[in-house]
Amino acid sequence: MTETALKRLRDLPSARLLGSGTPMCAGCGGLEAIRQAYDLLGGKTVFVNAAGCMTLLSIYPFTPFRGSWLYTAMSAAPAAAQGVRDALDILITRKRLPPEEDLSVVALTGDGAAYGMGLSATSSAIERGLDFLYIVYDNEGYGNTGQQYSEATPHAARTATSLAGFGGEKKDLFAIWVAHKPAYAATVVGAEPLDLARKIEKAMQIKGPRLILALAPCPTGWDYDHKETVEIGKLAVKTGVWPLKEYGDGRVVHSKIPHPRLPVEDYLRRQGRFRHLFEPQRDAATLAAIQARVDAYWEGVAQ
Ligand SMILES: Cc1ncc(C[n+]2csc(CCOP(=O)(O)OP(=O)(O)O)c2C)c(N)n1
Numbered sequence: 272m273t274e275t276a277l278k279r280l281r282d283l284p285s286a287r288l289l290g291s292g293t294p295m296c297a298g299c300g301g302l303e304a305i306r307q308a309y310d311l312l313g314g315k316t317v318f319v320n321a322a323g324c325m326t327l328l329s330i331y332p333f334t335p336f337r338g339s340w341l342y343t344a345m346s347a348a349p350a351a352a353q354g355v356r357d358a359l360d361i362l363i364t365r366k367r368l369p370p371e372e373d374l375s376v377v378a379l380t381g382d383g384a385a386y387g388m389g390l391s392a393t394s395s396a397i398e399r400g401l402d403f404l405y406i407v408y409d410n411e412g413y414g415n416t417g418q419q420y421s422e423a424t425p426h427a428a429r430t431a432t433s434l435a436g437f438g439g440e441k442k443d444l445f446a447i448w449v450a451h452k453p454a455y456a457a458t459v460v461g462a463e464p465l466d467l468a469r470k471i472e473k474a475m476q477i478k479g480p481r482l483i484l485a486l487a488p489c490p491t492g493w494d495y496d497h498k499e500t501v502e503i504g505k506l507a508v509k510t511g512v513w514p515l516k517e518y519g520d521g522r523v524v525h526s527k528i529p530h531p532r533l534p535v536e537d538y539l540r541r542q543g544r545f546r547h548l549f550e551p552q553r554d555a556a557t558l559a560a561i562q563a564r565v566d567a568y569w570e571g572v573a574q
């Protein structure tokens with residue numbers, strides 16, 4: 272990269288150079304999770320990456336991935352993953368690629384693609400039994416374009432397109448995957464690295480459609496100090512807002528049950544996107560409704 276190009280990247284507001292000279296926000300929880308996953312997945316992979324923050328990791332002709340990387344439209348990652356998988360299989364059948372040099376196909380998208388624009392393509396890919404791992408970094412909004420509301424945005428969170436801060440409920444993508452009976456599905460967060468690593472390793476042993484759904488605390492979109500990413504990720508788990516669980520062999524098992532479960536306020540009040548629930552006066556009704564929904568979820572879980 273030329274000095275001029277590097278200078279232009281360094282001068283981007285709120286951007287920090289990481290690794291390959293990539294402009295990403297400091298404290299990005301999505302990057303935290305993906306980096307940990309990549310340490311295990313390694314270079315024998317083809318990453319099929321739909322438009323979003325993580326497409327900024329690769330700036331032509333540079334990429335931090337040791338394997339291959341392919342950029343797709345927001346809705347198309349699972350369809351592109353099918354094409355890549357088919358191409359690899361054809362090469363192996365024609366003996367142009369030794370089976371031991373086969374690559375794992377990994378779709379990588381944000382929540383805007385996974386919960387919304389790409390959901391139809393995802394459903395079809397699972398239905399066809401496509402052998403791929405789908406990693407979603409869920410920063411609960413269209414982060415790359417300024418944190419607009421997505422179908423993963425939690426109720427009452429302020430976004431660029433829901434100023435009053437009251438949208439619908441966050442869509443349950445894990446449940447949608449489970450309804451398709453995939454080979455494997457799991458939720459993770461970068462702040463719980465052992466749980467994340469165990470689930471990635473498990474997913475790597477299985478063939479078929481597999482989901483790793485990572486909550487991705489986002490200092491820029493969620494409006495908090497970037498130093499707090501790990502703390503906020505841990506609070507998402509300790510308050511029960513982000514249940515850590517996995518699906519396989521026809522049943523869902525929780526990998527971590529928070530005991531005692533902290534009040535959801537401990538998580539919400541750390542983030543500017545929920546500030547209107549506390550200032551200028553406390554919105555007790557909305558806070559109670561959010562707590563009640565989390566309580567209801569855990570009441571249905573064998574403790
Ligand atoms: C069909 C389409 N509409 C809009 C865009 C512009 N766009 C690029 S990235 C992005 C946000 C994607 O959100 P998400 O999938 O959650 O990833 P994040 O940006 O949060 O990493 C949008 C809207 C696009 N690339 N394609």
Ligand code: SF4
Binds near residue numbers: 296298489490492
């Ligand atoms: S906007 Fe959020 S998800 Fe995107 S790079 Fe910045 S911290 Fe990461």
Ligand SMILES: [Mg+2]
Binds near residue numbers: 382383409413
């Ligand atoms: Mg997003």
